[in-house]
Amino acid sequence: MEEKILLNILHEAQDKHGYLSEEVLKKISKKHQIPISRLYGIITFHTMFRVKKQGKHILELCGSPSCLLNGAREIERFIEKELNVEIGETTKDKKFSVYKTSCIGCCDGAPAMLIDGKPYVNLTIKRIKEILKELKNASTKRN
Amino acid sequence: MQVLRETNLQGLALAKKLGKKGTLELLAKRGLVGRGGASFPTHKKWERALSVKTNERFLICNADEGEPGTFKDKFLIKNNSETLIEGILIAAFVLDAKRCFIYLRAEYDSLRLELEKIIKKVLKKSKMKVSIEIVRGAGAYVCGEETAIIQSIMGRRGQPMEKPPYPTIKGLWGKPTVLNNVTTLTCVPQALLYEDWNPNYRLFSISGEVEHPGVYEWELGVKMSTILGTVKPKGKMKAMSFGCFGGIMPVYKSNRVSPALICDKNCHHGAYSLIFVGEKKNIVDVNLSMAKFYTYESCGKCTPCREGTIRLVELLKKIKSGQATNKDLKLLKELANHIQETSLCGLGASCGNHILTGMKNFKKDYKGFIKKK
Ligand code: SF4
Ligand code: FES
Numbered sequence: 001m002e003e004k005i006l007l008n009i010l011h012e013a014q015d016k017h018g019y020l021s022e023e024v025l026k027k028i029s030k031k032h033q034i035p036i037s038r039l040y041g042i043i044t045f046h047t048m049f050r051v052k053k054q055g056k057h058i059l060e061l062c063g064s065p066s067c068l069l070n071g072a073r074e075i076e077r078f079i080e081k082e083l084n085v086e087i088g089e090t091t092k093d094k095k096f097s098v099y100k101t102s103c104i105g106c107c108d109g110a111p112a113m114l115i116d117g118k119p120y121v122n123l124t125i126k127r128i129k130e131i132l133k134e135l136k137n138a139s140t141k142r143n
Numbered sequence: 144m145q146v147l148r149e150t151n152l153q154g155l156a157l158a159k160k161l162g163k164k165g166t167l168e169l170l171a172k173r174g175l176v177g178r179g180g181a182s183f184p185t186h187k188k189w190e191r192a193l194s195v196k197t198n199e200r201f202l203i204c205n206a207d208e209g210e211p212g213t214f215k216d217k218f219l220i221k222n223n224s225e226t227l228i229e230g231i232l233i234a235a236f237v238l239d240a241k242r243c244f245i246y247l248r249a250e251y252d253s254l255r256l257e258l259e260k261i262i263k264k265v266l267k268k269s270k271m272k273v274s275i276e277i278v279r280g281a282g283a284y285v286c287g288e289e290t291a292i293i294q295s296i297m298g299r300r301g302q303p304m305e306k307p308p309y310p311t312i313k314g315l316w317g318k319p320t321v322l323n324n325v326t327t328l329t330c331v332p333q334a335l336l337y338e339d340w341n342p343n344y345r346l347f348s349i350s351g352e353v354e355h356p357g358v359y360e361w362e363l364g365v366k367m368s369t370i371l372g373t374v375k376p377k378g379k380m381k382a383m384s385f386g387c388f389g390g391i392m393p394v395y396k397s398n399r400v401s402p403a404l405i406c407d408k409n410c411h412h413g414a415y416s417l418i419f420v421g422e423k424k425n426i427v428d429v430n431l432s433m434a435k436f437y438t439y440e441s442c443g444k445c446t447p448c449r450e451g452t453i454r455l456v457e458l459l460k461k462i463k464s465g466q467a468t469n470k471d472l473k474l475l476k477e478l479a480n481h482i483q484e485t486s487l488c489g490l491g492a493s494c495g496n497h498i499l500t501g502m503k504n505f506k507k508d509y510k511g512f513i514k515k516k
Pocket of ligand 2: 062063064066068103104105106110111112211212213
C-alpha cells in the first residue's frame with residue numbers, strides 16, 4: 001500500500017476547515033495512526049499551517065529584499081493602519097488575518113503579497129485600497 | 144528561449160529507443176548539469192542511483208525554490224510544464240521509478256490545479272505506468288534542501304540530515320532517490336532531442352530596482368552591460384546581490400556573469416538570481432532584510448545557525464541605530480564566518496556571505512553608522 005503524504009493530508013484538512021483545530025488533528029491522528037504530538041511538531045515547523053481560527057481572508061505580505069527595495073514597507077504600514085491590525089493578527093471583524101512572509105517568487109512584480117494563496121503583484125497604496133474594498137464588499141454580500 | 148522549446152514526448156520516445164544506457168550517454172555528451180545550484184552532472188546522479196541494486200527507486204522533482212529573488216522555476220511551471228513532466232517521465236524510465244513526486248512550494252499553490260491537469264494529460268499520452276504526485280509544501284524554505292525534502296515527504300519535520308548517505312544511495316523510505324529541480328528536468332528532453340542544445344544557457348531571475356524585471360535566458364559569461372541594457376535600471380545602480388546566498392557587490396558594466404565572478408570556488412551562484420540595488424539605498428538595510436530571512440528560515444537544528452542568525456540581526460540593528468562601535472563590526476564579521484564554518488546545511492553555510500561581502504564592498508555604508516568616540 002502506498003503511504004499517503006502527511007503534508008497533503010494536513011493541507012486538505014486545512015482547506016476544508018480553515019485551520020487545524022485540536023478536534024481535526026485528533027481525527028487525523030486516529031485515522032492515520034500518528035501521535036498528535038508529531039502532528040503538532042510538523043505543523044509548527046511550517047508557516048502555512050494554522051492552529052487558530054483565521055480571518056476570512058489571509059494576507060501574506062512579502063518582506064524579502066526585492067519587495068523591500070520596491071516599497072514593501074510602505075505597503076505594510078498602510079495595511080496595518082487601514083485594517084487597524086498588527087502583523088500576525090486578525091482584525092476585530094474577523095475579516096482579515098495579516099502575516100509577513102519570505103519571498104513568494106513574485107519578485108518581478110514587487111512589491112507583492114498573497115491573498116488566500118493567490119499572488120497580487122505591483123502593489124501600490126491605490127491598488128491595495130481597491131483590493132481591500134473588493135474583498136470587504138464581496139464578503140458582506142455573501143454573508 | 145531554448146528552455147521554452149517543446150518536445151511533445153519526442154524526447155521520451157528517443158530515450159526509449161536509446162535505452163537506459165544510451166540515454167545516459169547522450170545526456171553526458173550534451174553536458175547537462177543540475178540547475179538547482181550545485182551544477183552536478185545529471186547523468187552521474189542518475190547513474191549513482193542505478194548502481195544500487197533494489198526493487199524500488201524514487202524520483203523527486205524539487206519545485207521548492209525559495210531563495211529570495213528567485214522565480215525561474217515558477218516561470219517554467221507556468222510556461223513549459225508539459226516538457227517538465229516529460230523530463231520526469233524520462234528520469235522515471237531510466238531509473239525504473241514507479242512513484243515520482245513534485246515537491247511544490249506552498250507559495251506556488253495557485254499553480255497546483257493546472258499542473259495536476261498537465262500531469263494527467265501527459266501521463267495519458269505517454270501510456271507509462273508511473274504515478275506523479277504533487278506534495279504540497281507548507282512554507283519552510285529549508286525543505287528545499289535535498290535531505291530535508293525527503294524527511295518532509297516521509298511525514299517528518301523537514302530538517303536537513305547529515306550526508307552521507309546521499310539520497311541517491313539511501314533516500315525516501317531508505318531507497319535510492321534522485322532529486323532534480325524543475326529547470327534540470329525541463330532541460331532533459333530538450334538536451335536529448337535537439338542537437339544544437341547549448342549546455343551553457345542559464346535562466347536568470349532579475350529583480351530589484353529595474354524597469355523590466357523578469358526571467359531571462361543568457362549564456363554563462365554574459366556581459367553585465369548586456370543585462371543592464373535589457374532590464375533597464377531605474378537610475379544609477381549601487382549594487383547587485385546574487386540572491387541571498389551569493390553575496391553583494393558593485394555593478395561593473397564590463398563584468399561577465401559566471402561562477403568565477405560571483406565568489407570563486409565556494410560560490411552558491413546556483414540560481415543566477417540578480418537583485419539590483421539603487422544608489423539611494425544603504426547596504427546595511429539590504430543586509431538586515433536578508434539577515435531576517437535567515438533567522439526566519441533557519442530550521443533550528445544546529446546551534447550556530449539557530450542562535451547565530453538571531454545575533455546577526457541584533458548586531459545589524461545595533462549598527463543601524465548608531466550605537467555600534469568598530470568592535471561590533473569585528474564581531475559581526477567573526478560571527479558570520481563562525482556560523483558558516485559550523486553549520487550543517489547550505490542555509491547556515493552561506494548565511495553570512497551577504498554580510499561579509501557587504502562589509503567588504505560597501506565599507507562606507509557600514510562606517511557611516513559607527514559611533515565616533
Ligand atoms: S544550518 Fe541552519 S538550516 Fe541548516 S540544518 Fe543547521 S540549523 Fe537547520
Ligand atoms: S522578494 Fe518579494 S516576492 Fe520575492
